[in-house]
Amino acid sequence: MTVRVMLVSPAMNAALREARFEGDGPLDATGARQARAAANTLSPAARCVSAPSLRCRETAEALGLGLGLRAEPEPALGDWDMGRWRGRRLTEVSESEPEAVSAWLTDPSAAPHGGESLTALCARVGGWLESLPGDTESLLTVTEPAVIRASMVRALGLPVEVFWRLDVAPLTLTELTGRAGRWNLRCGRPLGRAGGE
Template sequence: MTVRVMLISAAHSAALREARIDDEGPLDEAGARRAARAASAVPGAGRMLTAPDARCRETAAALGLRAEPEPAVRGWDLGRWRGSTLEDLTVREPDAVAAWLTDPSAAPHGGESLDALRERAGGWLEGLAGEGGRVLAVAGPAVVRAAVLHALALPAEAFWRLDAAPLTLTELSGRAGRWNLRIGRPLEQ
């Protein structure tokens, strides 16, 4: 059975604008305004989901979606690094950052490794494949990137080369083990 999974990358938050590792905080005012302006461009779907963090829930609400929380698309758990900048972490913990960026099984922050994130996002995606229809989910950029990695069977290193800009739509269509990708188009016109 074919399913179309449409992933909307959440709007801007203060953490994103300040280049901090996501702290699961709320949208900032500009992000909320941009999401509200993009509402008319959101495609229809039989199921609408959102990651449970504030940024994603508020993006879904600003887009006018009645989305149910989906724990499988929650943000990447980066443990004690949450709220820090990569620049600060590189100064304080250079070896840990190097391991995190080069070893997909590393989790020096005490949260999820890239492998664990990819497995979670991939498991969710494969679970949807048996349902068919159209599913729309608002998620953080790391989850969107991990879903793309899984769908296209890309090597883990490709994660660091993908970008999921705020308020872009990434579409995956297919079925378990065979996916096609339509790369993130902006929702704003």
């Protein structure tokens, strides 16, 4: 059976606007309004899961309610663990630790922040993706942009370094269809526009 995984990035909040590492918090007013409006533009799903962050849970609630679904928590979809950089802005870390940021950006196995390396993130997310039961018809997933990027890398068997070349905007849909070991990708459809137009 073909599995359909709809990966949706959370709507906007202050931490996303400020480019903070793992900066969680509630959706801002604009993000909440856009998430509610987007609910009617998604295809039906059999199930809905959400990353643990507040911004993902709030986005999932808004989208799931429009589809008649309640989001279940999924810890494996949690954001990239940034260790001691958590909550800080990229610009501020780049100024205080330029060598560490350079290593983080160029070596997929580096974790100068004391958290999760890019290689470990991709392995964690890939493990979750490959563990989906074959009878999973359609799954709406609201998760962090880094997790969506790692999903694309693993699903398509891309070199880990490609992660840095993928962009995931707030409140966009990336779809994977297939099954463990063979996935097809449809990425970046903005939500909130009927029919994706």
